[in-house]
Amino acid sequence: MIVQMEHYLVVSALMFFIGVYGFISRKNMIAVLISLELMLNAVEINFSVFNRYLYPERLEGMFFTLFGIAITAAETAVALAIIINVYRHIGDINIRKMNKLKD
Amino acid sequence: MEYSILILITPLLIFLLLGLLGGKLKPVIAGRIGTFGLLCVALLSYVIAYQYFFVEGTVNGKWIEKIPLNFEWLRFTDTLHIDLGILLDPISVMMLVVISTVSLMVHIYSLGYMHGEGGFQRYYAFLSLFTFSMLGLVVATNIFQMYIFWELVGVSSYLLIGFYYTKPSAVAASKKAFIVTRFADLGFLIGILVLSFYTRTFDFGLLTADSASLVVTSMQGASFMGLSVATWALALIFMGGAGKSAMFPLHIWLPDAMEGPTPVSALIHAATMVVAGVYLVARLFTVYFFAAPDVLTMIGYIGAFTALFAAIIAITQTDIKRVLAFSTISQIAYMMVALGVSGYEGHDGLGYMSSMFHLFTHAFFKALLFLGAGSVIHAVHSNEMSDMGGLRKYLPITHLTFLIACLAIAGIYPLSGFFSKDEILSAAFHHDKILYWTLWVVAGLTAFYMFRLYYSIFWGKEKVHHGEHKPHESPLIMTVPLLILALLSCVTGFIPFSKFVSSDNLGFDMHIDMTIALSSIAVAVVGIGVATALYMRGGDLPQKIAQRLGGLYRATFHKFYMDEVWQFITKSVIFKCICAPIAWFDRHVIDATMNGLATVTQKTSASIKGLQSGQVQFYTWIFLIGALVIGILALCV
Numbered sequence: 001m002i003v004q005m006e007h008y009l010v011v012s013a014l015m016f017f018i019g020v021y022g023f024i025s026r027k028n029m030i031a032v033l034i035s036l037e038l039m040l041n042a043v044e045i046n047f048s049v050f051n052r053y054l055y056p057e058r059l060e061g062m063f064f065t066l067f068g069i070a071i072t073a074a075e076t077a078v079a080l081a082i083i084i085n086v087y088r089h090i091g092d093i094n095i096r097k098m099n100k101l102k103d
Numbered sequence: 104m105e106y107s108i109l110i111l112i113t114p115l116l117i118f119l120l121l122g123l124l125g126g127k128l129k130p131v132i133a134g135r136i137g138t139f140g141l142l143c144v145a146l147l148s149y150v151i152a153y154q155y156f157f158v159e160g161t162v163n164g165k166w167i168e169k170i171p172l173n174f175e176w177l178r179f180t181d182t183l184h185i186d187l188g189i190l191l192d193p194i195s196v197m198m199l200v201v202i203s204t205v206s207l208m209v210h211i212y213s214l215g216y217m218h219g220e221g222g223f224q225r226y227y228a229f230l231s232l233f234t235f236s237m238l239g240l241v242v243a244t245n246i247f248q249m250y251i252f253w254e255l256v257g258v259s260s261y262l263l264i265g266f267y268y269t270k271p272s273a274v275a276a277s278k279k280a281f282i283v284t285r286f287a288d289l290g291f292l293i294g295i296l297v298l299s300f301y302t303r304t305f306d307f308g309l310l311t312a313d314s315a316s317l318v319v320t321s322m323q324g325a326s327f328m329g330l331s332v333a334t335w336a337l338a339l340i341f342m343g344g345a346g347k348s349a350m351f352p353l354h355i356w357l358p359d360a361m362e363g364p365t366p367v368s369a370l371i372h373a374a375t376m377v378v379a380g381v382y383l384v385a386r387l388f389t390v391y392f393f394a395a396p397d398v399l400t401m402i403g404y405i406g407a408f409t410a411l412f413a414a415i416i417a418i419t420q421t422d423i424k425r426v427l428a429f430s431t432i433s434q435i436a437y438m439m440v441a442l443g444v445s446g447y448e449g450h451d452g453l454g455y456m457s458s459m460f461h462l463f464t465h466a467f468f469k470a471l472l473f474l475g476a477g478s479v480i481h482a483v484h485s486n487e488m489s490d491m492g493g494l495r496k497y498l499p500i501t502h503l504t505f506l507i508a509c510l511a512i513a514g515i516y517p518l519s520g521f522f523s524k525d526e527i528l529s530a531a532f533h534h535d536k537i538l539y540w541t542l543w544v545v546a547g548l549t550a551f552y553m554f555r556l557y558y559s560i561f562w563g564k565e566k567v568h569h570g571e572h573k574p575h576e577s578p579l580i581m582t583v584p585l586l587i588l589a590l591l592s593c594v595t596g597f598i599p600f601s602k603f604v605s606s607d608n609l610g611f612d613m614h615i616d617m618t619i620a621l622s623s624i625a626v627a628v629v630g631i632g633v634a635t636a637l638y639m640r641g642g643d644l645p646q647k648i649a650q651r652l653g654g655l656y657r658a659t660f661h662k663f664y665m666d667e668v669w670q671f672i673t674k675s676v677i678f679k680c681i682c683a684p685i686a687w688f689d690r691h692v693i694d695a696t697m698n699g700l701a702t703v704t705q706k707t708s709a710s711i712k713g714l715q716s717g718q719v720q721f722y723t724w725i726f727l728i729g730a731l732v733i734g735i736l737a738l739c740v
Contacts, residue, residue, distance in 0.1 A: 024724055098719070099717025102715050
């Protein structure tokens with residue numbers, strides 16, 4: 001079976017919505033962060049796939065993917081640092097309790 | 104005479120010094136600084152008076168208006184500007200002398216009278232402020248400057264009446280004085296604006312020049328509600344003067360103003376500030392005479408009524424300061440009548456001259472009466488006649504000076520009151536017989552109530568005085584001003600006043616009209632005689648007469664219920680018919696609109712504030728749903 005573009009897109013769409021589901025339903029902030037990574041990776045798959053199938057002679061999509069991976073890594077580091085600090089302060093990483101910024 | 108500006112600057116600087124740094128000074132030092140400053144002011148005013156009256160005041164036998172200083176203070180347009188300056192003419196120089204002399208006496212006297220009172224420095228600061236404003240008022244070159252100082256005088260009067268600010272009655276009295284005079288000043292301000300709208304000037308010199316021709320020509324033909332505009336303007340200006348000078352029906356504040364310290368009553372509420380209204384009418388006398396003679400007639404009748412009304416009330420009062428207050432009202436009304444019956448030019452201007460003359464002599468003997476009353480109050484610690492009696496043994500100097508003042512105000516030859524009162528009666532006699540007979544009766548009543556006061560304080564049965572301590576004569580610092588003022592009350596009558604002050608500034612010879620002089624002395628002697636018979640021994644005859652008179656006596660004792668009438672007018676008429684609807688409109692329309700807007704905003708925000716829960720996952724839900732809806736919509740369209 002030849003792998004078509006649509007197959008990739010189905011996989012990325014599934015990943016994205018699994019990520020959305022996780023983002024909305026998880027209570028643990030690390031689980032939420034993982035869900036966020038899932039969504040980002042789904043988007044990056046899309047970039048690569050569209051670049052590979054639609055414009056094979058160009059490379060912008062690939063570069064954007066690499067760029068996105070770097071950003072994601074940095075963002076994850078920051079997010080984990082925040083989570084650790086939150087845990088140190090209030091001893092909990094339940095996201096339902098992290099609503100103090102509204103005040 | 105440019106140095107005359109110092110006469111204003113000195114008291115102002117003392118006011119600032121004592122007002123700002125008074126708390127750091129010792130009370131006695133503050134008092135001495137104030138008194139020393141006033142001494143300088145008094146000496147300066149005597150120098151000015153000498154310079155004006157004997158050196159440079161006349162040109163061809165006519166007193167001129169000297170303006171040593173006049174500068175533009177506030178310019179609005181080319182024609183509309185307000186100046187400040189100093190105007191010296193016979194009446195303003197005469198007022199300078201009166202004010203600085205009486206003020207100096209009061210400053211010296213207060214060193215003794217107010218000794219040991221809290222707020223001594225504040226007291227002297229306010230006295231200086233008052234002296235500054237009063238001097239500024241009399242030397243004003245234009246009517247607007249006069250108005251500015253007029254209000255300053257009102258404020259300092261308010262501050263001094265309410266000097267004992269912990270006493271509710273003093274606070275109420277100061278508020279009453281301020282509100283009543285402010286109400287009258289509203290008329291004054293409107294009058295000034297109407298007058299200067301037509302004449303395009305505030306300047307006294309321009310207004311009174313050439314028989315007030317500027318006012319007469321510029322206001323010709325203009326009328327409002329059947330009366331000429333000139334009449335309206337000048338009547339409204341008189342309303343301001345009536346408020347300050349306590350003319351009926353705006354007199355109600357003056358008796359209550361006696362809540363202030365007694366020296367303040369002597370200075371402000373007897374000798375100087377309350378005659379500001381008379382001075383105002385005198386200052387604009389030419390304008391009144393030529394532009395609105397009917398207002399002048401009205402002034403005469405209001406004055407005569409007030410004089411009689413106040414004299415009758417004075418008979419029944421038992422608080423010695425209140426008797427003096429009503430006597431002041433009555434005497435100021437005398438001056439008003441004199442202006443009302445005055446003609447213009449030469450001997451016809453007798454009324455004008457006699458009004459100023461009476462102002463001059465009255466200032467000294469009335470200040471003396473108040474300071475004497477202060478000395479009595481100092482000795483017995485009470486204002487009530489019933490706590491006094493037989494004091495002549497304990498207070499010999501006060502007794503003597505008080506007797507001189509009583510004789511002076513009763514108009515007995517050769518004391519000063521006789522001369523000025525005689526000229527007023529003579530002016531009234533030649534102008535209007537009704538006014539003359541009213542004043543004649545008032546002269547008798549004056550003699551009666553003054554001697555009733557005198558006998559009740561100094562004669563009659565001795566009261567038991569507070570157990571251990573006997574009343575004693577006041578210290579020297581209080582009796583010396585009394586003696587100086589007593590001396591002035593004796594001699595000022597012999598000044599040939601008409602040479603210096605006259606309506607056309609030309610000067611004339613006055614002579615004493617024997618029939619009128621004899622009749623006025625006769626009625627005064629009758630008054631004194633009746634008082635002697637009733638009060639000298641202190642029997643109960645007065646009470647019997649009072650009981651016989653019944654309702655009439657009670658009405659008089661309650662000042663003919665004028666306070667209650669005003670209370671009714673303000674509370675039941677003005678408050679209920681005008682203020683209450685306005686308050687309703689404010690509360691139910693304007694406030695309700697604002698409240699409605701606020702309520703709607705609050706309700707809306709309350710209903711949507713739950714959306715901002717701080718739950719990131721909830722926000723994501725909303726975002727997701729929104730994105731999906733927009734996506735579907737985009738696909739459909």
